[in-house]
Structures are given as structure tokens and as C-alpha cells.
Amino acid sequence: xxxxxxxxxxxxxxxxxxxxxxxxxxxxxxxxxxxxxxxxxxxxxxxxxxxxxxxxxxxxxxxxxxxxxxxxxxxxxxxxxxxxxxxxxxxxxxxxxxxxxxxxxxxxxxxxxxxxxxxxxxxxxxxxxxxxxxxxxxxxxxxxxxxxxxxxxxxxxxxxxxxxxxxxxxxxxxxxxxxxxxxxxxxxxxxxxxxxxxxxxxxxxxxxxxxxxxxxxxxxxxxxxxxxxxxxxxxxxxxxxxxxxxxxxxxxxxxxxxxxxxxxxxxxxxxxxxxxxxxxxxxxxxxxxxxxxxxxxxxxxxxxxxxxxxxxxxxxxxxxxxxxxxxxxxxxxxxxxxxxxxxxxxxxxxxxxxxxxxxxxxxxxxx
Amino acid sequence: xxxxxxxxxxxxxxxxxxxxxxxxxxxxxxxxxxxxxxxxxxxxxxxxxxxxxxxxxxxxxxxxxxxxxxxxxxxxxxxxxxxxxxxxxxxxxxxxxxxxxxxxxxxxxxxxxxxxxxxxxxxxxxxxxxxxxxxxxxxxxxxxxxxxxxxxxxxxxxxxxxxxxxxxxxxxxxxxxxxxxxxxxxxxxxxxxxxxxxxxxxxxxxxxxxxxxxxxxxxxxxxxxxxxxxxxxxxxxxxxxxxxxxxxxxxxxxxxxxxxxxxxxxxxxxxxxxxxxxxxxx
Amino acid sequence: xxxxxxxxxxxxxxxxxxxxxxxxxxxxxxxxxxxxxxxxxxxxxxxxxxxxxxxxxxxxxxxxxxxxxxxxxxxxxxxxxxxxxxxxxxxxxxxxxxxxxxxxxxxxxxxxxxxxxxxxxxxxxxxxxxxxxxxxxxxxxxxxxxxxxxxxxxxxxxxxxxxxxxxxxxxxxxxxxxxxxxxxxxxxxxxxxxxxxxxxxxxxxxxxxxxxxxxxxxxxxxxxxxxxxxxxxxxxxxxxxxxxxx
Numbered sequence: 001x002x003x004x005x006x007x008x009x010x011x012x013x014x015x016x017x018x019x020x021x022x023x024x025x026x027x028x029x030x031x032x033x034x035x036x037x038x039x040x041x042x043x044x045x046x047x048x049x050x051x052x053x054x055x056x057x058x059x060x061x062x063x064x065x066x067x068x069x070x071x072x073x074x075x076x077x078x079x080x081x082x083x084x085x086x087x088x089x090x091x092x093x094x095x096x097x098x099x100x101x102x103x104x105x106x107x108x109x110x111x112x113x114x115x116x117x118x119x120x121x122x123x124x125x126x127x128x129x130x131x132x133x134x135x136x137x138x139x140x141x142x143x144x145x146x147x148x149x150x151x152x153x154x155x156x157x158x159x160x161x162x163x164x165x166x167x168x169x170x171x172x173x174x175x176x177x178x179x180x181x182x183x184x185x186x187x188x189x190x191x192x193x194x195x196x197x198x199x200x201x202x203x204x205x206x207x208x209x210x211x212x213x214x215x216x217x218x219x220x221x222x223x224x225x226x227x228x229x230x231x232x233x234x235x236x237x238x239x240x241x242x243x244x245x246x247x248x249x250x251x252x253x254x255x256x257x258x259x260x261x262x263x264x265x266x267x268x269x270x271x272x273x274x275x276x277x278x279x280x281x282x283x284x285x286x287x288x289x290x291x292x293x294x295x296x297x298x299x300x301x302x303x304x305x306x307x308x309x310x311x312x313x314x315x316x317x318x319x320x321x322x323x324x325x326x327x328x329x330x331x332x333x334x335x336x337x338x339x340x341x342x343x344x345x346x347x348x349x350x351x352x353x354x355x356x357x358x359x360x361x362x363x364x365x366x367x
Numbered sequence: 368x369x370x371x372x373x374x375x376x377x378x379x380x381x382x383x384x385x386x387x388x389x390x391x392x393x394x395x396x397x398x399x400x401x402x403x404x405x406x407x408x409x410x411x412x413x414x415x416x417x418x419x420x421x422x423x424x425x426x427x428x429x430x431x432x433x434x435x436x437x438x439x440x441x442x443x444x445x446x447x448x449x450x451x452x453x454x455x456x457x458x459x460x461x462x463x464x465x466x467x468x469x470x471x472x473x474x475x476x477x478x479x480x481x482x483x484x485x486x487x488x489x490x491x492x493x494x495x496x497x498x499x500x501x502x503x504x505x506x507x508x509x510x511x512x513x514x515x516x517x518x519x520x521x522x523x524x525x526x527x528x529x530x531x532x533x534x535x536x537x538x539x540x541x542x543x544x545x546x547x548x549x550x551x552x553x554x555x556x557x558x559x560x561x562x563x564x565x566x567x568x569x570x571x572x573x574x575x576x577x578x579x580x581x582x583x584x585x586x587x588x589x590x591x592x593x594x595x596x597x598x599x600x601x602x603x604x605x606x607x608x609x610x611x612x613x614x615x616x617x618x619x620x621x622x623x624x625x626x627x628x629x630x631x632x633x634x635x636x637x638x639x640x641x642x643x644x645x646x647x648x649x
Numbered sequence: 650x651x652x653x654x655x656x657x658x659x660x661x662x663x664x665x666x667x668x669x670x671x672x673x674x675x676x677x678x679x680x681x682x683x684x685x686x687x688x689x690x691x692x693x694x695x696x697x698x699x700x701x702x703x704x705x706x707x708x709x710x711x712x713x714x715x716x717x718x719x720x721x722x723x724x725x726x727x728x729x730x731x732x733x734x735x736x737x738x739x740x741x742x743x744x745x746x747x748x749x750x751x752x753x754x755x756x757x758x759x760x761x762x763x764x765x766x767x768x769x770x771x772x773x774x775x776x777x778x779x780x781x782x783x784x785x786x787x788x789x790x791x792x793x794x795x796x797x798x799x800x801x802x803x804x805x806x807x808x809x810x811x812x813x814x815x816x817x818x819x820x821x822x823x824x825x826x827x828x829x830x831x832x833x834x835x836x837x838x839x840x841x842x843x844x845x846x847x848x849x850x851x852x853x854x855x856x857x858x859x860x861x862x863x864x865x866x867x868x869x870x871x872x873x874x875x876x877x878x879x880x881x882x883x884x885x886x887x888x889x890x891x892x893x894x895x
Contacts, residue, residue, distance in 0.1 A: 031457040032401055035464070039567070083633050085739075087400040088578050095571035096626045099619030102493065107614045207471065211464035218457045225452075248472075255475040261468025268461060278451045291709070294665055298710055301674070324661060325712045396740060520759060527750050530740050534802070537703050537729035538754040539721075585741045585786040 008246050010143045011260060014200050015212050015238030017151035020158055021192045022213030023234050026221060027169050033072065033190065034213040036094035038197040038206035040071040042101035045201065050108065061198050067097060068194025072187065143203045150199040154192055158231075165189075166227055208257040212238055215264035222268075222275040237267050295334045298324065300343055300361035303353045316349040373610045376496045376563075379504050380602035380621060383560040386511045387569070388576030388598025389518060390556040392591040393549060395577040397529050401459050402441065404570030407557050408463040409440030411470025411566055414491055415477060422482060426503055430510075430558050437554040440466055467566070494565030496606060496617035507559050517552045518591070525549055526587060563602075564618035575625035576601065582629075582636035601625040654717040656681045656810045656841035657702065662711030664694070664701055671697050673865045675711070679843065681809075684836045685858035686846040690885050693863040695845045696732070699812050703729055715810060725754060728803035730813040733795055738788050744798045745783040748773050751805035773805035774798065778827055793824030800828060811835065813844045817851075829855050852876060 025031050044067030048060045071093055078089040158165065168175035168185045176182055197209045220233035245260030252259070273281040302323065303315050320331040335351060338344040343357030353361065387403075394400055413436025414429045421428050440462045447458040490498060518525070527535045528545045536542050553573075560569050580593035605621030655678040662675040672694045679685055687695045700706040702713050704720055715723040728751075748770040749762050756762065762770075774780040777797040787795065796816055803811055817825050832842050832855070846852065852859060852872060859875040861867040863884045868875040 026454075026457045029454050029456050031454075031460040035404070035460055081633070083582060084578055085395070085398055085400075087398050088395050088574050091400045091404055091570050091574045092578060092626065092629060095568050095622050099568065099571075099622045099626075102619045103615060103623075106616050207464050207467050210460060211468055214457050214460040215465060218453050218461055221453060221457075222451060252472070252476055253479055254472040258468040258471035258475065261465055262472055265461065265465030265469070268465070272447070272451070275451075280446075280450065283450065290665070294663075294670075294709055298661075298663060298674075324710045326710065398737075523750075523753055523756075523761065524758065526742075527753060530742065530747070531731065531736050531750070533700075533705055533731050533735060534729060534750070535753075536705055537724070537727065537731075538751075539724040540753075581741065585743070585788075587741050587746075590741050 004246075004250075006141055006144070007256070008243055010141060010147060010203060011242035011246060011256070012239045013144065013147045013151050014204055014208075015216070015242045015260070016235050017147055017154050017196050018200065018209055018212035019216045019234040019238040020151075020154045020231065021189060021196060023217040023220070023227075023231050024165060024169060024189055025193065025213055026217040027227075027230075028189075031214045032090055033075075034193055034197070035210045036071055036075065036090050037068040037190065037194050038201075038209045040094045040097035040101075041065070041067050041194060041198055041201065042206070043067055043097040043104070044101075045198065046101050046104045050104070061195065064198040064201070065191065065194040068197065069187065069191060071097060072190045146199050147203065150196055154196060157188075157192060161185075161188075169227075204257045204260070208261050211261035211264050212241075215261075215268050216241065219264075219268045219271045222271045222278055237264070241267060292334065292337055295324075295326070295330070296338050296341070296343065297360070297364045299334055299338055299351075300353065300357050301364055303344070303351065304358060304361035304365070307353060307358075315351045317351070318349070372497065372499075373606075375499045375501060375504055376610060376617060377603055377606045379499045379507060379563055380496055380606035380617065381599045382504070382507050382511050382602070383563045383572065384576065384598030384600070384602025384605075384621065384625070385595045386514050386556045386598070387560050387572040388580070388594040388596070389591055390514065390553045391573035391575075391577040391598070392580065392587075392594045393525055393529055394553060394573055395581070396587075400574045401456075401570065402444070403553070403557055403573035405444060405459045405463045406437040406440055406554055407561060407566050407569035408470075409466035410434075410437050410558060410561055411467050411491060412436055412473055413470075414561075415470050415473035418477065419473065426506055426562070430506070430561075433558045433561060434554050436466070437557060438550075441550055441554070490565070491561050492565050493567065493616060494561070494563050494618035496563045496609075499562065503562060510555050510559050514552050514555055517548065521545065521548055564621060568618045568622045571622045571625060572598065575622070575629050579625070579628040579632040582632040597628050598625070601628055654681075655679055655714075656683070656716060657843065658712075658714040658717075659702065660712045662698070662701060662708055662713065664697060664706060664708045670864055672701065672708070672862075675862070675866050677860060677866065677869055679841060679858070679860075679869075681716075681841050682836060682839045683858045684832055684842045684844075684856050685860060686844050686852055686856040687860045687862065688846055688849065688852065688884075689862045689867075693884070695862065696814055698862070699814055699843070699845060703727070703812065725806070726809040728806045728808035728811040730799050730803045730811070730816060732814045733792065733799060733819070738790075738795060740787065743784045743786055744774065744779060744790065744794075744801075745770055747787060747798050748801045748805055751802040754806060769805050770801075773801040776804055777801045777831060791821070792819045793821040796820050796828065797824060800831060804831070808840070810841045811843065813842070815845050815847050818847060849876075849881075 022034065025034055041064040044064035045060050048057075048063030051063075052059045075089045075093045078084050078093070079086050084092070164175070164180050164185060167178070168180055168182055172182055193213070197206070200209050216234040216237035217230065219237050220230040223233060224230050241263040242260050245263040246256055248254070248263060249256040249259035271279065273279045276282060299320065306315060317328070317331050317335050320326060320335070321328050324331070326334070335344065335346060338351075338357070339346050342354060343360055345352050345354055391403065394403055410433035413432040413434070415432075416436075417429050417432025418424065444455070444458045444462055447453050448455045524540065524545045527540070528542060528549065532542050535545070557569055557573065560572050564572055576598035577590070577594040579597050580590045583593060584590050601624040602621055605624040606617055608624070609615040609617040609620040657677065657679040659675055659677040662672055662677075663670065664672040675698065687698060689695055697706060701708050702720070713720055715727055720727070745767070749766060751773070752762055752766040752769065756766070771780055771783060774783055777800055779794060779797050779801060782790065782794060782798075787798070790798070800813070800816065803813075816828055820828075832844070835842050836857075844856070846856070853876070856872060858870060859872050860869045861875050861880055861884050867884045868880045
């Protein structure tokens with residue numbers, strides 16, 4: 001298999017592994033914990049590296065995950081102490097760990113691969129060259145195996161605990177009364193996030209981990225409110241971002257991880273504007289239409305009210321302007337729309353209801 | 368006799384600490400701590416684009432780029448939160464990572480350009496206080512003065528905006544205008560700090576001094592002043608330590624000093640501190 | 650001061666959220682010097698009505714006048730007491746400071762509160778029985794005390810018309826009595842007080858007028874004319890606890 005395909009496969013595996021826990025982070029409104037954890041684990045990786053001496057030892061994973069959990073635990077206890085609000089606690093803890101990590105690297109590890117840029121970016125381009133070779137056979141890139149393993153673990157855990165996760169996300173109170181400890185589920189989720197972040201670290205760096213955990217799930221959130229669909233859509237958007245991101249990176253000769261992160265944002269933007277339920281463009285045009293529909297309804301109701309009163313009252317556009325406090329251009333537009341829809345007859349300036357219009361007015365009043 | 372460059376670093380770091388502490392006070396009170404994180408990450412593509420357009424490393428232009436990017440990111444976050452189902456934490460996280468990722472893409476593109484001007488942009492990632500020039504300090508000083516004047520002029524407006532914006536509207540204030548000014552000052556403070564501590568750690572500069580100060584007082588004026596003071600002292604101490612010890616980057620050192628302030632404040636501050644609480648109970 | 654013009658005059662006020670009406674065609678003329686409750690079931694639009702009158706929400710149609718002119722020109726004459734839950738009481742400030750905010754409207758941009766403003770704020774605190782708490786941090790105040798300083802903040806404006814949103818929720822009995830007394834004093838002085846009220850039981854005791862609504866208005870006027878079984882049925886649909894009491 002040529003390296004380019006391998007990179008795309010690895011990227012897709014990484015993104016899928018990330019979006020799965022990411023969906024729950026977004027739904028539980030703790031998305032920024034992914035940011036905090038993925039920055040903090042740098043220190044864990046560095047410390048374990050000094051102890052173990054090997055950059056690719058699985059023990060690095062343990063140290064990093066421990067740091068991730070520690071970040072969560074310390075943040076939680078700061079919040080419980082009620083001396084700090086949630087957002088401040090999150091924003092205080094991870095810079096400490098990250099700073100320690102950077103200082104350790106700078107002082108004691110200056111000439112190894114673990115340099116500052118890699119921390120942020122990883123280097124996917126190198127992934128195909130770091131292969132698993134056992135018994136003289138090439139089993140493929142290491143990243144494929146580690147991330148693949150993590151992906152399977154994440155998917156399995158989410159599959160097995162689907163009901164519990166779903167319940168505790170949408171109805172904490174009920175979940176607690178049914179005996180599911182919210183604390184265990186929360187820390188379980190954070191552990192999954194930590195492991196995923198560590199696994200992805202070497203390949204894609206911390207920034208892409210955050211982008212993948214938050215953005216494709218948010219894109220999916222704009223399009224659906226069903227958990228299963230949200231998971232599925234997130235996976236699709238993650239993979240799409242990986243592939244297009246890689247294409248962009250090749251075209252521009254730029255950072256692969258950065259490009260994939262950018263593409264996750266692009267997909268979000270598209271959904272932001274065109275999501276059938278909430279996209280800005282869609283909502284904008286729908287709001288305009290609703291405004292007009294609503295105004296027409298009010299006009300019809302007014303006409304009906306004056307008809308019923310049987311006084312020689314003439315409804316004109318000018319009256320609409322005064323009575324409803326609409327500006328004259330808007331009033332004109334409403335009158336025209338009402339005419340076009342067959343609700344109202346316009347005789348120069350005077351407006352009268354058609355039978356259809358009368359019916360619409362009566363319907364509106366019933367509500 | 369302090370060496371010139373070290374003096375520059377110390378002055379610069381103190382200024383940064385002071386201003387981000389002061390404005391961080393309001394950010395923390397309004398529960399917008401992480402907005403600072405988002406703005407500072409989002410500034411990266413702004414800096415890169417400013418460089419690509421002008422092909423100079425004129426700090427004024429680069430900072431202008433950072434400010435515009437910071438602005439856009441803030442507006443985007445607010446728009447997303449206001450109009451869609453996506454919540455604030457996710458919006459901040461997206462803007463933060465996507466903008467930053469895009470910034471990194473631009474940086475790698477810049478690295479491949481044939482121009483010779485390009486080195487040093489990387490410094491905005493982690494800060495490089497050691498390369499601060501007198502001209503940088505002057506720019507920072509000007510921006511700091513603007514920030515302080517802004518704070519003094521609009522003090523009661525910021526106060527009422529932070530405490531009860533609905534009531535402010537009922538009094539006749541245009542709350543959007545006040546918000547604009549405060550955000551402008553905050554973005555300025557963040558941008559000032561980028562050169563010194565870099566993009567990633569800037570959020571701590573916004574949050575830490577204010578969090579420490581809050582433990583000591585219940586009065587807004589005192590809190591903001593203390594926050595500025597803590598920030599300045601941390602900047603100074605951090606810069607000094609990092610200049611004395613080999614290969615100790617300035618940004619992370621300052622952050623650790625600031626965090627120590629927070630920890631000490633949380634444990635020892637009388638009205639709020641944990642130790643005080645424990646004693647009271649016994 | 651023209652005593653004939655209504656304190657608040659609302660015409661055809663309609664407010665929609667997306668395409669659902671939250672307020673529909675509200676016509677309301679509230680005479681001056683009246684102590685009026687706005688009542689209705691949850692979701693009836695009571696808070697929305699106040700916010701629309703104060704310009705905090707934009708109506709789809711309709712006009713609002715305060716004392717005969719637009720609200721914008723008349724903000725000095727309007728005092729607002731929002732729901733207590735809208736504010737973070739951990740904010741580092743004391744009771745006097747909160748009340749002083751009521752003077753900001755008079756000061757405009759750039760000017761600081763002076764000794765005169767401080768005195769007015771202290772007087773307002775005295776009116777609600779909180780003058781001894783002037784330098785108390787607001788997070789250390791009970792719910793009732795917090796409600797009182799919110800009221801003092803509006804009082805210090807010395808407005809003509811006051812709007813209050815559910816001031817009696819989560820408040821102790823003594824505070825409730827104290828606040829009602831302040832409101833009645835305001836009425837004696839010819840002020841108009843409009844209160845979103847959640848408790849039908851205390852309606853007749855506290856208020857003269859009522860406005861009953863549920864998205865559409867049901868009735869407006871002196872309490873006896875408004876609180877009738879038919880009206881309550883129309884507003885609350887189904888049973889009302891007041892059925893037997895009259």
C-alpha cells in the first residue's frame with residue numbers, strides 16, 4: 001500500500017476514534033475538557049519518557065492517561081471548593097501541566113523528536129515510516145495498530161454502555177436514581193478521552209485531537225437531535241475532513257493535521273449556514289417568511305374585527321401604518337402579499353377581505 | 368546593572384501581566400474565562416495572514432492582524448451560541464482548534480516561502496520574551512495606557528454590564544456598545560501578551576491573577592487592582608527566574624508563578640481561604 | 650404632571666418567537682396611581698410582556714407608551730426590578746453599590762457617583778429596612794434581603810412607574826410584608842406599580858388592579874372585575890383553586 005493511502009487510513013481511524021467520545025463531550029457541555037486533557041498529557045508523556053527512556057513505549061500511555069485523569073480530578077475539586085467557577089477552573093489547571101511539560105522538554109530533552117511543534121501538530125507524514133515489524137514481516141504502520149486498537153476499544157465501550165451513556169447524558173437525575181453512578185460514567189468518559197488523546201498525540205498532536213472531538217460532533221448536532229444519528233454523522237464528517245484535509249495539505253504543501261482541523265471547521269461552516277433546521281441562511285429566510293406570514297395574519301384579523309364592528313371603517317395602508325406601528329414600506333409589502341395570496345382585495349388604497357381571507361382570519365383567532 | 372535584553376523582558380512581562388490581570392478580572396466575573404483562550408488561539412491565523420499580506424514582521428501590523436482575528440472569533444462564538452443549538456463550550460473549542468489549525472497551516476506554508484523574513488513567526492506559539500525589542504515594549508506600553516484609560520473611563524459601565532445587563536438596558540444603556548468596548552480592550556490585552564507568553568498560555572494570564580485576587584477581597588475595585596498587581600509581579604518574577612536559569616522558557620515560567628499565586632491565595636486568603644474556613648468550623 | 654394620561658399604554662402588542670405567538674394583540678391602558686398585578690399560568694407571557702414594554706425584547710407589532718411618550722424618552726421615569734435569578738450574587742460588590750447603580754441613569758457616561766448619590770442610595774436602603782447592611786457583600790444576603798436591595802435600586806431612581814418581576818418568589822414572610830408596604834406607600838404617593846405575580850391567593854390583599862393573560866389578554870381592571878370564575882377558567886383552563894373562595 002502506498003504511504004498516501006496509509007496516511008488517509010490512519011487519519012480516518014484517528015478521527016473516528018476521536019469523534020465517538022467527542023459526541024458525549026459536546027452533549028454534556030464539557031467540550032473544553034478535551035482541550036484541557038490534550039494539553040496536560042504532554043507532561044505525563046514527558047515524565048514517563050524520562051523514566052522509561054523510549055519514546056514509543058506503551059508505558060508512556062499510562063503516565064499520560066494518569067495526567068489526564070489528574071487534570072479532571074483537580075479541576076473538579078477546584079469547582080467543588082466553590083472558590084472558582086467552572087470556566088476559570090478548567091482554564092487554570094491545564095496550563096500548569098502544560099507549562100511543566102514544556103519546561104521539562106526545554107531543559108532536559110532539547111534534541112529529541114519531542115519538540116514543541118510536534119506537540120501541537122504531530123507529524124502524520126512520518127506515520128507510514130514507523131512500522132511494526134515482527135518475525136520479518138511488515139504489519140503496517142504502528143499508528144494504524146495503536147489507533148485502530150483505541151478505535152475498537154472506544155466503539156466497543158460506547159456500544160456496550162450505550163444505554164447508560166445516553167441516559168446519564170440526557171437525564172442525570174433519572175440515571176442516578178436507577179443506580180448508575182454519574183461519577184463513574186464521567187471519569188470513564190474522561191479516561192477514554194485521555195487514552196484517545198495520547199494515542200493520537202504522536203500522529204496528529206493535541207490541536208487536531210481537540211478539533212476532531214468537538215467539531216464533527218457539533219456539525220452533526222446542527223443536523224440531527226438523535227444520538228445514534230449524531231454518532232454516525234460525526235464519523236462521516238470526521239472521515240470526510242481527514243480525506244479532504246489530506247488533499248488540502250498535499251496541494252498546499254502544508255501541515256496535514258492543521259489542514260484536517262481546518263476542514264472540520266469548513267464542514268461546520270457549511271452546516272452552520274445550510275442546516276435545514278438551524279442553518280443561518282435557512283433560518284434567516286424562514287424568519288423573513290414567518291414575519292410576513294405573521295403580519296398578514298394580523299392584517300386579516302384586524303380587517304375581520306373591523307368588519308364585525310360594522311362601522312364605516314376603511315382599512316387602508318395608511319391605517320395599517322398607524323395602527324400596527326409598521327413602517328410604510330413594510331405595510332405596503334404585506335398588503336401586496338395578502339392580495340397575491342387571495343386573502344384581500346385592494347381597491348386603490350382600500351383593503352377588504354375576500355371569503356378566503358375571512359376564513360384565514362377566523363382560523364387565526366381560534367388558536 | 369541589569370543587562371538590556373533582560374530588562375526589556377522584565378518590563379514587557381510585567382506590563383503583560385498587569386494588563387491581562389486587570390481585564391481578566393472582568394472576563395472571570397462574566398464567566399468568560401475561556402473566551403481568552405479562544406481569542407488567543409484564533410489570533411494565530413490573523414498574525415500569519417498579516418504577514419502574508421505585508422511580508423513584514425512589523426509588530427503593529429501583526430498585532431492588528433491578531434486583533435482582527437480575535438474580533439472575528441469572538442463574534443463567531445457569540446453568533447453560534449445565540450442562534451444555534453451549539454453551546455458555548457463547544458463553540459469556543461471549535462473556534463480555538465480550527466482557527467489555530469488553520470494558523471498552523473499558514474505557518475507551514477510560510478516556512479516554504481522563499482522570503483527571508485519569515486523566521487520568528489513561530490515565536491507566537493510559545494512566546495519568546497527573550498526577543499522583545501524596545502520598539503515592542505513601546506507598542507505594548509501604548510496599548511497598556513489605552514487599556515487603563517478605557518478601564519477608568521468606563522468603570523461603572525463595565526460594572527453594571529457584568530452584574531446586571533438587563534437592568535442596564537432598562538436604564539437606557541446601549542449594552543452592545545459597552546460590550547464592544549470591553550471586548551476591544553480584552554482583545555488588546557490578549558494581543559499584547561502573545562509575543563511574551565505565546566498563544567497557548569495566554570489564557571492562564573487572563574484567568575490566574577483575577578482568580579487569585581478574587582480570594583482576597585469582595586470589592587470590585589480592589590479585586591481588579593490586585594489582579595493587575597499579581598499579574599505584574601508574576602510577570603516580573605517569572606521573567607527574572609527564567610533569565611537566570613538556563614533553557615527555562617519565559618512563558619511557562621510566568622504561568623507557573625501565577626498559578627502559585629492562585630494556590631497560595633486559595634489556601635491562605637482570610638475571607639475566602641480554605642484554611643480560614645477550616646479554622647472557622649472548629 | 651398630567652394625571653390623566655395613562656401610566657402605561659400598550660396597543661396591539663404582539664410578540665412571536667419563531668412562528669409561535671408568545672403575546673397576541675395586547676391592549677392595555679394602566680391608569681396612574683394603581684397597584685396592579687399581572688397574572689396568568691406558566692408560559693402565559695407575563696415576563697415577556699414586561700420585557701417588551703421595557704424594550705428588552707422586540708415586538709412583532711404594536712406600540713408602547715409610558716406616560717404619554719415613548720419609552721426611550723421616558724427612561725428616567727421607569728424603575729425596573731428584574732427577577733432575582735437573573736444575576737450572579739457572587740459578584741464582588743456590596744448592597745450599597747448595587748443600589749447606587751440605580752443612579753447611573755442620572756449620571757450618564759463618564760461621571761462617578763458622588764456623596765449626594767450615596768445619600769440617596771442610603772435613603773433607599775432605609776426605606777426597605779436594609780440600611781444596616783449597606784456594606785455587606787451581596788452573596789452573604791438571604792433571598793429576601795437580596796430582593797429588598799433590588800427594590801431599593803429601583804426606588805433610588807425616584808421613578809413614576811415601577812415594573813417588578815415576581816418579587817415574592819423565594820422570599821421570607823417578613824420581607825414579603827415589608828415589600829408590600831413599600832409598594833403601597835408608592836401608590837399613596839401617586840406612583841404606578843406593575844408587578845408580575847405568581848400567587849393568586851394574595852392577589853386581593855396586595856393589589857387593586859389585575860391584568861389576566863394567557864398569550865391573549867383575558868381581563869384588565871379592578872381585581873373584583875378581573876378575578877371571576879369565568880375569567881380564571883379562560884386563563885388557566887380547567888380548575889382554579891380560587892373557585893370556592895369568593
